[in-house]
Amino acid sequence: MAQQTRVRSLDDPDVFVESPATIYDAVPPYPPRTEREAEFYHLRDGEMLINLGPQHPSTHGVLRVVLKIDGERVVDLDPVIGYLHRGVEKICENGTWHHAISNCDPLEYVASMFSEAMPVLACEKLLDLQVPRRAEYIRVLAWELNRIASHALFMGWLSLDLGGLTPILYGFIERDEIVEMLNALTGQRVLFNYLRIGGVNGDLNHDFMSRLGDWMSHAAEQVENQTKLINENEIFVGRTRGLGVVDRATALRMCATGPVLRATGIPYDIRRAHPYSVYNELEFDVPTREEGDSYARYLVHVDEIKQSIHIIDQVLHQMPDGTVMAKIPRWIRPRPGRAWVSIESPRGQYGAYVMSDGSDHPFRMRIRDPSFFNLSLVGHLMPGNLIADTMAIMASLDPVMGGIDK
Amino acid sequence: MTDNALKRRLETRLAGQLLGPVRARHDTTEIRIGAANVTSVMSTLHDEPQLRFEILADLCGVDTGDAMQVVYHLWSETTPDWLRVIVDGLPREDPRVPSVTFLWKGGEWAEREAYDMFGIIFEGNRDLRRIYMPPDYASFPLRKDFYLADDAARSPGQGFRHMELTHQPPEALPENLLRRSKL
C-alpha cells in the first residue's frame, strides 16, 4: 500500500524526487506553497481527505474539489480548477477580432449566446459603432431565449444532484425546444456563432418564428409543470431551504453576481444597473429574494424565466424593421484604446476588458466569467455542511466549467 | 455621456494619489495609481459614502510589453459609470501589488489567475498559487514574451517540453519577438 510516487521537483525540473505521499492520497506530492495550503493539508485526528472529481457524476464538468471531512461533515475544502483550461485569452490575442467570436463561443457552453457576445460588444464599443435597432432587438430575443434554456437546465440539474431523476428530463425537453428554435435561427444547436460585429448573422426566418410562436403558446405551462413537480416538494424544500446561506455583505465581498447575489436581496442586474443594448426600452422586474439560501437561488431562477418570457413578448411586439448588419469595414482595426463591456448572463455578470493597439488583433482580451467568481463562494458555504449538501450548494451556484477554466 | 460629477469627486478625494488626470471614455471613468497607493485608494473608494464602490466587477493583469498593470473595474450605485482603476508601472521583472482581498475576498481567485498568467505577486493574498496551470509549470503564459505552444520550450520559463530545448533557433529570443503596446 505504501507505493511511493516519484514526482518532478519544483526547484529543478530535471530532478525527480521520491515523495512521501502514496498514490492513494489526495495530498499533493510536494511541500505546501502557501499558508492556506499548509493549513488545509494538515489533518487533525479523525479527518480524511476525499477527492470529489474530476470525474464525479455531479461536479458539472471537470471540477475537482478536495474535501476534508470528519465523518460525513465537511470541515474544509479546496477547489482545484483548470482541467478545461485552453488559454482562450491567449488564443484571442493571436487571432483577428472575428476569430474571437467563435473562440469565445464555447466558454459558456450552456448559454453560448452570452459568451460570444463579449468580443462583439467590446469591438463595437472600440469602433463606436451604431448597431441597427432591429439587430439589437434580435440579440435581446436570442439572449432571453438562451437564458430560459439555461435556467431550465439549471432547475433540472439542481434536482438531479438531489437525487430526483425526472426534472432534468423535463428541463431538457424545454431546452430542446428552444435549442431547436435557435438552430433554425442560427444554424447550430449549442455553439451558435450568431452575433457579428455590427449586427447578427441573418434575419429572423419563418421556421424560427413559427417555432417561437408554438413555444410561446405553452411556455408558461412548462414552468408551471416544473413548479408543480418540485417547488413545493417537502423533500426538495427540506434539502435546500436554509442551506448555503449567503448574507448580503458576504455576497458583495465574494464578488458574487447573478442569481446568487439577487437571492440575497441586492437587485444587481446589469440589464438594469447598467443598461446595454435596448434593455432600457423594455419593461421587466429584477426578481430578488431575501433568504440567500439554495432555495432562494432556485426561486430566483424560476422568477427570471417568467420575466424572460415577458421580455420576449415585448420584443416580438416592438420589433422594428430594417437591416440587421451595420456597415463595417472588411478588415477591422479599431483605434488604440481600452473598453470594458458587461452583460447579464444567466449566471451573472459577463464582462470583457479589451485593449486594442490599432492592429487587427486584440492586444489583450480579458473575459470576466461569473461562474469563476460564484464558484469561489463554495469555500465559504460548504464547511460545516454534509457531503450530500456539497452537491446541492454547488448546483445552486450553477457553475459552467467552460467559462471558469477559460 | 460620462459622469462629470464622479470625475470631480475623484479628483478632490484622491488628489495626490493619482498618476495622471482622471480620464473618461464611453461609459467608463478611468484613474491610474501607483502600486504603493492601492490599499488606501481602494479603501477610500469602497468606504467613502459618496463613492461606495461596493462591487468589484473584475480584476485582471495586463502586460503592455513595457510594464505590468493590474486593472480593476468597480461599480457603484452612486454613478452610472463604471470605474476603472489601473495600477500602472509595475516592473516586468518583479511585479508586486498589495492584495485587495481584505476588501473583496472574492478577488482571491482573480489574483491567483493574474499570478498564474502574468507572475504578478499580490502581497497579502493567503493562497497565491497557480490556478489553471499545473503546479510544476514554470512560465507565465499571457506575458508578451511567452510564445505559442510550439514555442513554449523557448520561453524564458523553459516551457513544458524539455526535449524541444535542443532545437532552439538562435533568433527566437524573447526581446526579438516582444509585441509592445502602443497605448
Next chain:
Amino acid sequence: MSVLARPWSRLTPAGKVVLPLLGLLVFLTLALLVGFATGLIPGLIRFVGDLLGANIGIVRFVVAASAILLMSVPTAFVIIYMELKVIALMNLRLGPNRVGPWGSLHSIVHGLKVLGKEDFTPTGVDVPVFTLAPAVTFLAPVLGLLVLPFAPGLLGIDMNLALLYFFAVSGLSVLGLMMAGWSSFNKYSLLGGLRAAAQIISYEIPLTLAVVGVIMLAGTMSLNQIVMNQSGSILDWYMFKQPLGFVIFFIAATAEGNRTPFDLTEADSELVAGFATEYSGMRFGFFFFAEYVGVFILSALTTVLFLGGWNAPFDIDPVLNALGIRFDLALDLARLDVGLLFLLALGPVVGTLLIALPIWMLRSDWSFLKSLVIGFILLNVLLAAAVGVWLALSFEAVVGLGWFLVKTYFFVFLFVWMRATLPRVRIDQLMGFAWKWMLPASLVNLFVTALAIIVVSEVR
C-alpha cells in the same frame, strides 16, 4: 480417425445436430426397453419414491429453496424492466424498446451483459471479504422468500416464527453492504457502507414495531396464519385496522430496501455508487439483483401483512351464482381412451388449419405457409389461455397467486413511481425522521392497538 472424421465434416450444420440426437434417442429407447424388461427401472423408481417419502421434510425444503433461488432472478428481471420502462414513460421517454416486444427482453440482455463483463478486483481490497459481500447481500432477501405465502398451500415453509425469521434474515443484508463498503478500499464505498448500517438499523425498529400491532391483532407470527386471518371481506384486511401501522411500515420498508427517497447508500450523485463503486461484472450484478429482489419481498410482505395476501378483495362466487353461470370443468381425459390419442395427434393439425384457413382466405396476398405459422402461434396462445382459465377455475392456488402478484406488483409500481418523482433526503434528515417521527408514531400505534384490543374484549 479419418474414417469417422470425413463423413462428419461433410454433414450440414443441421445434420451435425440431428444425427447425435438420433443416436441418443436410439440408445435411450434400447436402455429403457432393457431396463423395463429386467425390472430394474420400476425397482429404482420404487426405491427413490420410498426414500423421498420417508424424508418429506427435507425434500420439501430442498425443492422450495431451489425453486425460490430459481425464481429470484426472473423476478429481478421483471422488476428491472418495470423500473426502466415506467421511469422512462414518466419522463416522457420511450425507454427500452429494441429487444423483444416493447423491449421486454431488455433486462435479460442486461443480465447477459453483466455476465460478460470483466470481473475486476482493484488493488488494495480485502479480497475474501470483497468476494463474499455480493453473495451475502444477494442471499439475504432470497432467504426471506422462503417463508412468504404466495397462495394457499404455496409456500416454502410454514414457520411458527416466520416474521421473526424474516426480519432476522433480511437484516443480514446490512452485513453484506458493510462488508462491501469496508473491503473496497475506497472512501466513497466506506461512507456508503456506514450509511447503510446507520440507515437500515434505524429503520428496522419502526419497521418491526409497526408489525407488532399486526401480530397483536393476529395473535400469531406465522405469515400463513396472518393471511388466513384476513380472509373474509375486504374490511378484514389489516390495512384498515392498522392504517398508521401500514403507513409506517411502507415508509420504513422504502428505507429498508434502499429505495428513493431513502437510497442514500448508493446515492449516485453524492457517493458515485456508494458501496458498489468498486464492483464490476457479475458481482455488481448481484447487488443489483439483491436490490430488486429486496423490492419484491418488501412489497410482498406489505401485501401479506396489510393487504390480505392472496385473498381476493371481493368474492366472485355469489355474483356468478346470481347470474346463473356455473363452471364445471373437471376434465377427465382418461375417459376418452383411444380417442385421446386421436385428440393429441389431430387436435393441433385441425386447430391450426381451422385458424389458418380464414386468415389465408382473408389475406390472399399472403402465402399459405405464412398463414399456417400464424395460425399455429394463435392456436398456442388460445390453448394457453384456455389452460390458464381452466387452472384458475379449478385450483384455488392459481387465483390466489394472481391476486397476490397483482397486489405485490402494485407496490413495486409504487416504489418505482416514487423513484421517478422524488429527490433524495439527506442523512441527518433520514435519521431524524426515523428517531423523531417514525419511532414515536409506531409506539403510539402500538399503544392504541393494545388499548383497542382490551376495550373491545371488555365490551364483548
Next chain:
Amino acid sequence: MDLPGKGIFRGMALTLQKFFEPKVTVQYPEEQHDGGPKGRGRLILLYDEYGALKCETCFQCAQACPIEIIDMGGVDTKGRYHVHWGPPEQYAERREDSALRRSGRPVPDQSFVAYEAIDTAPLDRILADVDYDPRQMLTILERTQEAYGYLPIAAFRHISSTTGAWYAEVHGIAAALEHLRVEPPGGHVVGICRCPNCTLMGGGRLREALEAELETVIGGTSPDGRVRLVAESCHGESRLRPHLTVDGADQDDTTPAGATSLARRLRGHSRGRAQA
C-alpha cells in the same frame, strides 16, 4: 398551512399524468433529424453545372478558420502541383480518395476530368415534377435516362446539388441498377438472359464468349462504344436454347461460335482493324 406531503403528492400526480401522455423521444436511426435551413453541420464543396469543383483551392477559408479545423488539398490552377494546407501528417488526400471509391468510380485523377456540359432544362423539369425530393431518386434517374438517353455525370452533380442527396449516393444508385447506364448508348444492344433455364441450355458459355469478344461485362459497353451488353429476361418462355437478342430481335444461332461471329459482325471488325 398545507397538509404535510401535499407537495409530494402533487409531484406524484404530475408524473402519473405524464405516464400516459405522448412521448417526445425521437428514434434516431429511423427518424432523421432535419438540420434546418441554416444548418452548418457539414462542410460541402460546391460544383458548377459542368460538374467541376467550384473550389479553386485558394485556402482563404482554411486561413480564416478560427479553430483551424479545415485542412485541404488540391491541384493548383495550372494543374501542375498538388498543394495542401494543414498539418502534413493528416490525410486530406486519402479522405478524398475514399470518397471517390465509395462513389463507385475509379480512383486516380478522374476527379479532375471535366465533364461534358448538358442542357439542364429537361432535368430541371423532372426535378420540379418530383419536388426536388431525394427519396424519389429512382424516378428522377429513370426519367433522366429517358430524357438524355443515358445518365451524364453533370446530371448527377445537378441532381446532387439541387436535391441535397450526396453525390456518392446518387452515383451509387445509378451504378447499382443495371437498367441505368452512365455511358452514352452504343450502336447495338446485345441482350442475354441469365435465368437458370437459359444457363442450363448453355447460356453461361454464350455469355463468356460474348464478354470475351466485346471486351466488357454485362451492363457495360465495348471499348469502341458500338455494342452494349445487357441482361435481359426470357420471361420463362421454354426453348431448347438460351435467350439472345440483338436490338430486341430474337436470335436463333446461340452457339458460342455463332455468338462470337455475331459480335464481330456488330463491332464491324473494329478490333481486328485496331490491331492492324
